[in-house]
Amino acid sequence: MPPDRDALPVELRRFVAYLETERRASAHTVRAYLVDLGQWSAYLAEAGQPVVPASPALVRGFLARQAGEAGATSLARKLSALRSLYRFLVREGLAPGNPARAVASPKRPKRLPEVLPEEEVAALVEAPAHLTAPLELRDRAFLELLYGSGLRVSELTGLDVADVDLPQRLVRVLGKRNKERIVPFGRTAAEAVERWLDGGRPVLAAQPGHAGHEGALFLNWRGGRLTSRSVARRLDRWVLATGLPRHVHPHVLRHCFATHLLGNGADLRGIQELLGHASLSTTQRYTHLDWKRLAAVYDAAHPRARAAAAPRRGGAKG
Structure with missing residues (x-):
């Protein structure tokens, strides 16, 4: 304290x-x-x-x-x-x-970010997909944005409706030290946010607690701005519903965003900009999680690796 x-x-x-x-x-x-x-x-x-x-x-x-x-x-x-x-x-x-x-800094253990496989993230994000109650529409929208844009949970809960450009699929984010960045998001996230804005948010905005929170993109059941704690609690619910054998902190979806982009060929500096990292060294930790892709790149690019994979011509003469 x-x-x-x-x-x-x-x-x-x-x-x-x-x-x-x-x-x-x-x-x-x-x-x-x-x-x-x-x-x-x-x-x-x-x-x-x-x-x-x-x-x-x-x-x-x-x-x-x-x-x-x-x-x-x-x-x-x-x-x-x-x-x-x-x-x-x-x-x-x-x-x-x-x-x-x-005074020298004590050596800190290097911890790699926790990352879920792509199929587990897909199952988690899509868990509320077929539900139409306001809270479920909201949850699907913020899950899509967390994974689709790599937002910090504090950035997510700080979003206003005016920060989201649905036609362009862009969101304006106020990050650490009030540094602003523009982050794209995908079509499924845009559709989820649109369904929330049309069918879910108006219901919660009619609640008594909405006064003073008119601009907030994501609302709680009382109509106030959604909090980071509520996001974590709702995420726990969907992890349980999906049957994932682990606890998932909201920040894990940000790690998944970066690692899965890197694994599918995205540029490290581009990921740095999307995440809002001040230093590239912060982003580089995600390279340690993607050994499978790096091994495949090595096998395809290094001359000796290609030579080892190629069949030998002819046979040994005795």
Whole structure:
């Protein structure tokens, strides 16, 4: 649980204000920073040390203390938070240097994204296909968009009706750090969204909770904007109905979008643009999931692979 920001030292409060105003960080990001910085502040107070100046030894001691309760990924995030904090303080002339820069990041295990086979995704997305109740029409539409456009679930729930261009089959997405991108979607997704807009959304828009959510593309049963938690809960329902032998987080459909595009010949940089990744290295992790296709490309392209596959001419002479 994040600490009361008013109880934090003034340097930390200024940094959090910077995150909210200049960086326009999401509420989730700010909350994570508050947790990490609150722990750092408590550690310094226990050691009788101020926020400024600090030392690499204090940073290492803090991470060593946290290592008993946090894994490598969490420790790396905490170190990143401290680096960002002191980078800001140095820039503002409030600290003489960044003590966290001299501390090496803990090695994090490389985890490949979870991906479902194409046939399992198809079964999941099409599970509500023959149902006509408003909630089922909505679910089919957002499942098609999640898989068909690779949207983050927060991007999906943030969509307004005006963001969708059905004739052109394009959706305008506001991604991380308010970065806008235009993403295409397929004909089946367009048809599902159109059915939702014509036959499902008007019913939910007539509910009392619709006031203040007039522009939202996806609505809950009360008429309000659909939330990420509701998307996950409804997805669980369709996973159960489909009989898939696994839990499926909404973000898995984004991984499936990227991996299946790559497996069918899409360009990696094009996938990067569609996903809204700032760095190509983030997108490159999907190449590790597609060994079958890469092996086929190798067999078809490498001279020695082709030579091995070709029948030998003639036979050995004795």
